[in-house]
Amino acid sequence: MASPLSKKHSLYRALRLRLRAANRCVYILNHMVQYTRARLDASFAALSDVTRRGVLEQLGRADASITDLADRFQMTLTGMKKHVGVLEQAGLVTTEKVGRVRTCRLGLRRLEEEAAWIERYRQLWVARFDELDKLVEELRRKEKVDGRKNKE
Amino acid sequence: MKNNVTVERKSEREVVVTRTFNAPARLVFEAWTRPELFKRWWVPKSMGMSLLSCEMDVRVGGKYRLEFAHGDSSSAFFGTYKEVTPHSRLVWTNEESEEGSVTTVTLEEKGGETLLVMSDLYPSKEALDAAGTGAADAMVETFAQLDELLVTTNIR
Numbered sequence: 001m002a003s004p005l006s007k008k009h010s011l012y013r014a015l016r017l018r019l020r021a022a023n024r025c026v027y028i029l030n031h032m033v034q035y036t037r038a039r040l041d042a043s044f045a046a047l048s049d050v051t052r053r054g055v056l057e058q059l060g061r062a063d064a065s066i067t068d069l070a071d072r073f074q075m076t077l078t079g080m081k082k083h084v085g086v087l088e089q090a091g092l093v094t095t096e097k098v099g100r101v102r103t104c105r106l107g108l109r110r111l112e113e114e115a116a117w118i119e120r121y122r123q124l125w126v127a128r129f130d131e132l133d134k135l136v137e138e139l140r141r142k143e144k145v146d147g148r149k150n151k152e
Numbered sequence: 153m154k155n156n157v158t159v160e161r162k163s164e165r166e167v168v169v170t171r172t173f174n175a176p177a178r179l180v181f182e183a184w185t186r187p188e189l190f191k192r193w194w195v196p197k198s199m200g201m202s203l204l205s206c207e208m209d210v211r212v213g214g215k216y217r218l219e220f221a222h223g224d225s226s227s228a229f230f231g232t233y234k235e236v237t238p239h240s241r242l243v244w245t246n247e248e249s250e251e252g253s254v255t256t257v258t259l260e261e262k263g264g265e266t267l268l269v270m271s272d273l274y275p276s277k278e279a280l281d282a283a284g285t286g287a288a289d290a291m292v293e294t295f296a297q298l299d300e301l302l303v304t305t306n307i308r
Contacts, residue, residue: 040281044161121167122159124196129157129171129268131193135183136175143179 046090051075052083056092056106063105066095164277169270177261180268181239184257185210195220212236216244251279 046052051073058064058072070080084104087093095104155172162168173180183189187208195203204219204226210233217230228248235243240259246252253272260267274280 041164041277044164044277047161048163118159118161122157122169125159125169125171125270126157127196128193129155129173131196132180132183133155133173135189135193136173136179139179139182139189140175 042090043092046086046092049083049086052087055080055083055087055104059093059104059106063103065101065103067101069104161280162271165275165280166271166273167280168272171268173266173268174264175266176264177239177259177266180259180266181242184242185236194218209233210236210242249279251275253279 054073055069058069066077066080066084070077084093084095088095091107093104094107095102157169157171160168183193187206190208191203191206195201201220201222204221206218208216212233212235214233215230217228219226219228231245231247233244235241242257243254245254251274253274256271258269
């Protein structure tokens with residue numbers, strides 16, 4: 001049978017292990033939050049420009065080379081390279097150089113994450129406004145009835 | 153026909169929500185400014201919260217305060233009305249956090265319908281990200297739980 005002292009020791013050991021595991025969790029979570037925020041910042045900054053949104057739309061239809069994109073948006077090659085660079089850093093676009101041509105395509109997964117962010121926000125407002133709709137409709141009917149009464 | 157809600161991040165610091173209502177602006181405005189009406193739509197059931205109290209002094213410089221219950225805890229949201237233009241414009245601050253947004257609601261009536269545009273402008277992009285992401289909020293809760301765990305397992 002274990003002595004009370006060794007029992008206490010094994011309890012301490014278990015607690016220390018739990019503490020270490022919890023600390024590790026905090027570390028990982030901290031990292032995840034920072035990583036998510038930094039990524040969202042980069043993505044939304046990338047999306048704040050009208051040309052870059054156009055490029056994403058274009059790439060949604062078909063992959064394109066930087067030269068194609070520069071032609072389509074009537075820009076210099078250097079200018080388009082900069083835009084694609086921003087999109088690439090935000091993970092919204094991936095590029096691949098084959099021979100002398102750099103082909104751009106959508107980094108779809110990322111776009112879906114941004115969409116999910118907006119979607120969560122939207123859902124709250126859809127729910128709120130549906131309720132507001134019902135209420136306003138009720139007010140409107142009541143006003144009609146009251147209006148008729150007043151005329152009588 | 154169901155009216156669409158659009159949400160757009162206009163800039164790093166601003167989110168804009170729009171929706172059209174089949175009613176005159178006057179009625180929509182009332183629903184935003186009379187507490188007994190406001191209470192009936194601001195907290196849809198899907199939020200998993202209920203409104204404990206709702207005070208609104210809708211005039212420039214007037215204050216509002218909303219208290220919510222969720223589970224065993226409650227939280228308050230409060231601020232000041234900055235602009236009140238009947239039936240067309242409402243601006244208020246959100247002061248429950250230091251990095252709170254300024255909310256602007258505009259109503260534009262056309263042919264018996266009202267277009268509602270609501271903008272939330274935050275002091276920084278970080279504040280917007282923090283406010284908008286449910287995931288980040290869940291993280292904060294998780295941290296709080298971990299803090300508790302750390303306190304209870306602190307054996308020294």
